[in-house]
Amino acid sequence: MSSHMTAAWALPAPTVYQTAADNCAYPVASMEADTLAMPAELPPGVNL
Amino acid sequence: MHATQQLLIDGHWLDGAAETFDKLDPVTGQRLWQARAASAEQVGEAVAAARRAFPGWAKRPFAERQALVERFRDELEANREPLAESIARETGKPIWEARTEVGAMIGKVAISLTAYHERTGERARDASGTRAVLRHRPHGVLAVFGPYNFPGHLPNGHMVPALLAGNCVVFKPSEQTPMTADLTLQCWRQAGLPDGVINLVQGAAAVGQALSSDADIDGLLFTGSARVGGLLHRQFGGQLDKILALELGGNNPLVVKDVRDADAAVLTILQSAFLSGGQRCTCARRLIVPEGESGDRLLQQLATAMDRLHVAEPFAEPAPFYAGLVSPQAAEGLLEAQRDLETRGGRVLVRMRSLEPGTSLLSPGLIDVTGCEIPDEEHFGPLLKVYRYANWDDAIALANDTRYGLSAGLIGGDQSDWDDFLLRIRAGIVNWNRQTTGASGDAPFGGIGDSGNHRPSAYYAADYCAYPVASMEADTLAMPAELPPGVTL
Numbered sequence: 001m002s003s004h005m006t007a008a009w010a011l012p013a014p015t016v017y018q019t020a021a022d023n024c025a026y027p028v029a030s031m032e033a034d035t036l037a038m039p040a041e042l043p044p045g046v047n048l
Numbered sequence: 049m050h051a052t053q054q055l056l057i058d059g060h061w062l063d064g065a066a067e068t069f070d071k072l073d074p075v076t077g078q079r080l081w082q083a084r085a086a087s088a089e090q091v092g093e094a095v096a097a098a099r100r101a102f103p104g105w106a107k108r109p110f111a112e113r114q115a116l117v118e119r120f121r122d123e124l125e126a127n128r129e130p131l132a133e134s135i136a137r138e139t140g141k142p143i144w145e146a147r148t149e150v151g152a153m154i155g156k157v158a159i160s161l162t163a164y165h166e167r168t169g170e171r172a173r174d175a176s177g178t179r180a181v182l183r184h185r186p187h188g189v190l191a192v193f194g195p196y197n198f199p200g201h202l203p204n205g206h207m208v209p210a211l212l213a214g215n216c217v218v219f220k221p222s223e224q225t226p227m228t229a230d231l232t233l234q235c236w237r238q239a240g241l242p243d244g245v246i247n248l249v250q251g252a253a254a255v256g257q258a259l260s261s262d263a264d265i266d267g268l269l270f271t272g273s274a275r276v277g278g279l280l281h282r283q284f285g286g287q288l289d290k291i292l293a294l295e296l297g298g299n300n301p302l303v304v305k306d307v308r309d310a311d312a313a314v315l316t317i318l319q320s321a322f323l324s325g326g327q328r329c330t331c332a333r334r335l336i337v338p339e340g341e342s343g344d345r346l347l348q349q350l351a352t353a354m355d356r357l358h359v360a361e362p363f364a365e366p367a368p369f370y371a372g373l374v375s376p377q378a379a380e381g382l383l384e385a386q387r388d389l390e391t392r393g394g395r396v397l398v399r400m401r402s403l404e405p406g407t408s409l410l411s412p413g414l415i416d417v418t419g420c421e422i423p424d425e426e427h428f429g430p431l432l433k434v435y436r437y438a439n440w441d442d443a444i445a446l447a448n449d450t451r452y453g454l455s456a457g458l459i460g461g462d463q464s465d466w467d468d469f470l471l472r473i474r475a476g477i478v479n480w481n482r483q484t485t486g487a488s489g490d491a492p493f494g495g496i497g498d499s500g501n502h503r504p505s506a507y508y509a510a511d512y513c514a515y516p517v518a519s520m521e522a523d524t525l526a527m528p529a530e531l532p533p534g535v536t537l
Contacts, residue, residue, distance in 0.1 A: 028475070036316065
């Protein structure tokens with residue numbers, strides 16, 4: 001074993017970050033547009 | 049393609065052994081389904097079959113599970129029309145919309161494959177001669193409880209990721225949509241689904257209770273009402289060994305501010321509140337409109353558009369915007385809710401009416417409940433409540449005044465309004481100048497408050513279908529360069 005190797009017992013757990021971050025936030029999914037606009041065609045059954 | 053009207057347990061289609069139940073088309077009254085429900089014993093057999101199938105299924109290389117799921121997708125493609133017809137007949141939704149639901153089931157496969165790799169894939173790094181590896185493992189046997197409003201798409205959104213992760217499933221569809229579940233399972237079998245990997249148990253509350261209380265399930269994935277979700281949450285309290293994912297309802301706000309294009313605003317409100325006849329969990333239930341002349345004008349235009357909205361049976365030509373509710377009883381419940389809001393001081397702007405006695409067809413309703421004391425309930429149909437606000441802070445406070453937090457929307461306003469809205473509104477789907485019912489399939493889907501238990505689905509469904517296993521591995525056992533303090537060998 002070469003001298004620069006870290007002993008296995010001293011390595012940080014590789015995935016601690018994953019769960020902790022997940023527990024501290026909730027996801028928000030958005031569909032956004034700067035302007036409100038009419039679509040090219042109206043959905044079925046709509047008459048404005 | 050015809051319904052078997054049976055259960056699927058361990059690869060065998062079997063008659064149920066409990067009481068007979070039926071499903072009627074909510075618009076024509078025609079009987080769509082009549083069969084016996086699963087007995088508690090049969091539910092136990094379904095769980096046992098899934099348990100037996102689990103080790104072999106989980107052990108298969110991922111590519112094999114992916115291939116099966118892709119063959120299932122091909123079966124959906126080949127059976128688009130019978131599936132869409134079944135969905136339209138059972139739910140009462142227009143056939144054009146039922147076809148989009150089958151499309152969503154097909155699209156779910158590619159989304160789930162991406163999510164599997166991105167959310168739960170395997171990765172490894174070398175840490176100075178030690179491999180640090182992250183892998184994910186399936187839980188085992190998952191119970192999936194489907195809702196009636198998307199009887200194909202929503203249970204599919206649990207089952208596809210569950211199977212890709214290596215779980216086996218016991219599926220209990222809503223007793224209001226047994227036929228679509230039956231046809232979906234036929235597609236799975238046609239695709240080569242191994243025995244026991246998905247089992248189908250049909251029936252109502254007794255079947256759900258037998259399944260949710262079976263000690264041998266490893267988790268339960270539920271889409272449905274906040275009431276039942278709350279019962280399950282209490283039932284699973286203290287059961288640290290089981291994963292519970294709840295997708296529940298909402299009392300979703302849609303806030304209007306400084307609208308320039310009134311037609312586009314009205315269309316966005318119609319699409320938010322009345323798509324699927326209000327039978328989507330993301331539907332706007334509360335329209336929050338400024339006091340004063342511009343707000344009055346918008347409501348007037350909305351009322352006119354509601355009067356002109358074409359509501360008719362699912363297969364009607366020209367096509368309706370929406371069609372029936374899931375049952376005449378559900379429609380009666382909505383009318384009752386409207387009466388209740390009126391007795392609490394609500395002012396009806398557009399009256400919701402039964403369009404044809406004995407059917408679930410309802411015209412859309414609009415009721416101003418500003419200042420009224422009303423329960424914070426989700427009315428799952430075409431009934432929109434209006435609140436008028438004096439200033440922006442009031443609007444935000446009104447919007448957040450709910451125990452739920454599924455979807456929310458802002459119509460109009462400028463970038464700074466949107467930034468503020470996004471920061472202060474409490475919901476998991478928050479849209480700007482777009483209908484609340486538009487959610488991207490490749491994003492997580494879920495809410496806060498009573499809308500769920502922080503287990504978002506869709507893109508994040510992969511997360512609750514597997515648990516992470518972190519490993520530090522080395523091929524050989526070797527002495528470190530130096531011993532830890534205090535150790536002398």
